Amino acid sequence: MNVKLLYFASFRDKAGRDEESRVLPEGSRVRDAWAALASEVPDFAAFPAMPPAAVNLEYAAPDRLLRDGDELAFLPPVAGG
Amino acid sequence: MNVKLLYFASFRDKAGRDEESRVLPEGSRVRDAWAALASEVPDFAAFPAMPPAAVNLEYAAPDRLLRDGDELAFLPPVAGG
Amino acid sequence: MYLTRDPIDAAALVSRARACDGGVCVFVGVVRDHNEGRATTGIEYEAYGPMAEAEIRRLVNGLAERWPQVRVEILHRVGRLAIGDASVAVVATAPHRAEAFAACREAIDRLKTTVPIWKKEFYRDGTSDWVDPTRMHAAPRER
């Protein structure tokens, strides 16, 4: 299945891209997507834990099942206000 | 000695005046001035306790000694804001 | 001068405060068209002017001692006010929002309990009353 991955702020800088379409095995969960990214981007691999994630514009738990067409983003520490 | 007495809001309505010069015996305290007023104005006599008082623009305790020329006011419940 | 007979321009106060840094917390009191179930047509604020000015100055100085980094402005209207008019504005400016909120809240709370200002409500039925938040004195009077 295909998932749309978005990168923001410091994560965009680390990944060197702001958006990509990614093929993941059926049954993949949010945490699996993070593991795939961390295996590619050394800065991500260095994180002590998975950052907060959003699926289709809502916060999502690490064990959330992904579906074809989902929009997924891992979120750097927010700093609005 | 002479004390200037001011009346505001509901106290002015009850007393029927907004200002007066009043002669008090030397050694009078704030509470003595209130007792004198309460003996004149039945609405004041009905109060369960002496209301807050101000001498020369500052809150003053009931046992505060009055001096010639002092400006004294008993204050109805405040309701600013 | 903390008291004014002129309408309070809360928006102008906020614009001025924005010039400084950090967070600005503003409280504006607005005259309501009802109170405790009674329809009101307006109110009148009366102040013991010189003492009210002095009390607010003491209040502002006390806040400055407690929160040295906070700047507090207070403006209270006196005289006759219509529904929707601003009765009071408190503007607290601070480097961080916690202090701005705390000082603003403390200012309005203390103002309401210590500053010699009185409020008469005018009701739609033609009567009026001095408002007594303490309910300590006598029954409501009519005129």
Place this chain on the structure above:
Amino acid sequence: MYLTRDPIDAAALVSRARACDGGVCVFVGVVRDHNEGRATTGIEYEAYGPMAEAEIRRLVNGLAERWPQVRVEILHRVGRLAIGDASVAVVATAPHRAEAFAACREAIDRLKTTVPIWKKEFYRDGTSDWVDPTRMHAAPRER
């Protein structure tokens, strides 16, 4: 729409809010010229736009459930901001001031922790950093 690229007119928000009754508590965040001892020349806010709008809407709906009598307006600026610009405005209107203060404070506190907006600070020495209030991720980066 809770996000805007245009300057926030906090004064206009206050004017509008004054039309309703009771107390109005306003918080305005203002871009500072320093942070943690470093001189700043400006900042840039980046948002995950559609999610930020949705999160703020959820936040506002949550406040409305908790305080049915309070009306909350939120406006957050994105893009490049200069020192002294308003970054965010929260306006809480309520019949009584306690609710206005509580809802306003809750709104800005939750906004800062849940809404996907990021801030890059530009320093006088020419460097810049993404601000990390949690200090959880990696060391400050330079460019």
